[in-house]
Amino acid sequence: MSSDNANNLEEYKNRCNICKIRSYSFCRCLDDDKLQLFSDISTEKNYQDKQNIFIQNDPAKHLYNITEGNVKIYQLLDDGRIQIVGFLYPGDFFGSYRNNQYNYSAEAIGNLKICVFDQKILDKYLDENPVLAKELLHQTSFELTLAQDRITVLGKLNAGERIATFLLNISEQRKRIGWQNNPISLPMTRQDIADYLGLTIETVSREFSNLKSSNIVKFMTSKQIYLTNPEALQSYIV
Amino acid sequence: MSSDNANNLEEYKNRCNICKIRSYSFCRCLDDDKLQLFSDISTEKNYQDKQNIFIQNDPAKHLYNITEGNVKIYQLLDDGRIQIVGFLYPGDFFGSYRNNQYNYSAEAIGNLKICVFDQKILDKYLDENPVLAKELLHQTSFELTLAQDRITVLGKLNAGERIATFLLNISEQRKRIGWQNNPISLPMTRQDIADYLGLTIETVSREFSNLKSSNIVKFMTSKQIYLTNPEALQSYIV
């Protein structure tokens, strides 16, 4: 083995300790000695834009944690309609399943780096580390509250309100993981935003145009957007 | 203390052992000796129709488990719009919160019996019983997949499809807890169904009328409904 390979291996084994998103991720509850063991039960994997991580109804063998990049999780209907269930960011945990089948498909948006856990091994690990089980429970509970909020967004808000909520949520999310929250970047396409908000791409585009002409947002590029008047966005949501 | 009171107390202390919904509830993972201790950290409470259990944004001090009856959990917007996040059934666990505040309001539908847990005490109990923490994690994960499905319903399905999904889901839910799944009862009002599905009461009523005239469902009473042709319902959802 070359010294270069040895260095890489060393670095790989140490990756949890130097992980940038650890403090926003469920593994934050582990102290340093447990962390070493923990890194042994996961593997790091890279994906490229539009690559699938898994498909809805696949047997659910793994669980995932994002270390770099973004993921969209979505459900497909038989006739081709698509609903994006969520956009995921660094620190987010995904792979939820029902009856041992994934409940959605997952796809990389741009370059992606994730930690992969074997479901059975992680499950065994949880038995020995109730702290981690509790942390995962809290994280999942948190996800559940976000999903519930989205139910209200899709059930009751009109197009303008949905867009306003969407922009503010992204801003909040970035603040939560310590990134600048204005301007914000929209890594997903307009179609993705539409499929996320239960709207068509045309409606999304029109609403963005409205916000632009009301000087509430300003587009640096079509994916880089400055919230000129966040208060006005807030007031959209009643 | 009268012997009657003593008997009641005895019965009360033993209630987990004779609980009818234990096998569908998160406490199913405890064996008999642990169950005794477990019943000590919960209290049983009764509610009547339309009584609030808690209100959204209240400090989240308790967690709840339904033993008898139904609950609706809902979010209110400032302008009075309401979205029902979920209808809950015996065995369901609720009280999810974010930043120590309940994420929704909870209200009894009809007579209700629930187990109440102090959040801190339960949390301590989880440390000592990782099995229970894992069971709660699984239950919460399961809830999350249901919420995700609902996101797709509200984001992509039209009125007829939403109603069909709703009826089939109730039927499934009843099967899951071992009840007859046809005919099914709808304990909630039409308005509740509308607020659950992101529709108006008029649209719900019209869709029910359509199903009725297509001989797909038959109303014994307005809240007791027989699925004459479940396959036709299924085909609505594509």
Added chain:
DNA sequence: CGCCATTTTGAAGGTTTTCAATGTCAGTGG
């Protein structure tokens, strides 16, 4: 039986979708 709440039905109106065309931008090749 009659009252009141709930549900159903009808007609008009509005928001979002659909269909179609135009505009923008990054990458490619002449």
Added chain:
DNA sequence: CCACTGACATTGAAAACCTTCAAAATGGCG
């Protein structure tokens, strides 16, 4: 260097679906 291409985004007009407003019907309960 710039025209060309194709993907993505924006804009316009017509249509569809659901809502809103209004009225009638049903049904539980005193």
